Amino acid sequence: MRALVLTGPSRAAVQEVPDPVPGPGEVLVEVERAGICGTDVELFTGGLSYLQTGVTAYPVRPGHEWCGTVTAAGPGIDPSWLGRRVTGDTMIGCGRCPRCRAGRHHVCAARDEVGIRGAIAGALAERLVVPARTLHALPPSLDAELGALVEPGGNALRAVLAANVSAGERLLILGTGTIGLLAALFARSRGAEVHLLGRDPEQLALARSLGFPGGLRAELPPLPWDAVVDATNDPAAPALALDLVEPGRRIVYIGLSGVPSTVDTREIALKDVTAVGILGASAGLPGAIAAYADGSVDPHPLVGATIGLEEVAAALAGRRPPAAGPGPKLLVDPGR
DSSP states (O other): OOEEEEEEEEEEEEEEEOOOOOOOTTEEEEEEEEEHHHHHHHHHOOHHHHHHSSSOOBBBBOOOEEEEEOOOOOOOOOOOTTOEEEEEOOOEOSSSHHHHHTOGGGGTOEEEETTTTOOOOOOSEEEEEEGGEEEEETTTTOOOOHHTTTHHHHHHHHHHHHHOOOOTTTEEEEEEEEHHHHHHHHHHHOOEEEEEEOOOOHHHHHHHHHTTTTEEEGGOOOOOOEEEEESSSOOTTTHHHHEEEEEEEEEEOOOOOOOOOOOOOOHHHTTTEEEEEEOOOOGGGGHHHHHHHTSSSOOOOGGEEEEOOOGGHHHHHOOOOOOOOOOOOOEEEETT
């Protein structure tokens, strides 16, 4: 089968690789759509921290945002999974350690992350094999685009829940990429007043077209912000979030910069602020599926283009398809 393989910093190619075979407890999925994520870009450029720490090493087969159909099952799998459209959890814990037993498998020290770290090859391929215990069935109402957006949606939903804003309260989101815009959609569906702060004119225009006030830092109105979500890769954004949030409220950090950020913890204490970090979509996946299915959140406008596997290397290098729309998310159809 064909799969995208990263062989070193800024080196990627579609290669013929052996067809995967599901083992005990595993299923084979024919990939319908996969998303290109900022983590995939960092794997491509060599900037991902996992590469620096040795947790991940080349070659890597990336892709952790996906949907597809189960076409084969290994021993011990309920045959009712066959033929079902699914997506899956990226974070796969060992299942035995105290963290996993407490429901925190996404921070298991021995975890695999599909297409990022560990032994499970990613979904920027025609097929992938994953443990059946990680699957989430997709209702018929979810098309391929929505199915591939469940994983980033789960991350965004977790960020919104961590912000702990009630209906009518004001949430500021730093960043107008996929996660920032998804978080805005989920927060609005729960009744929050959402503003976005960004830098990219096209993405800010998209945010406004979706009904969100958004602008540059100089244009930010002097309002009290009941919570701030940092969904950027800007190393200065964590400190800005702390500066802007109301005392006694919450900051949520879901964005990752390529270099360490500096935050004055004295300000966290003196403002009595709660700071929350978000890693992975695991607990947010069911809620994202439900919100997409009932129509309370519609992320279709966030998709800029759907491309084939052969175009992914260029996209990872920052070259968007000429006909791409304003949406920040690029999806991949491996069958093209």
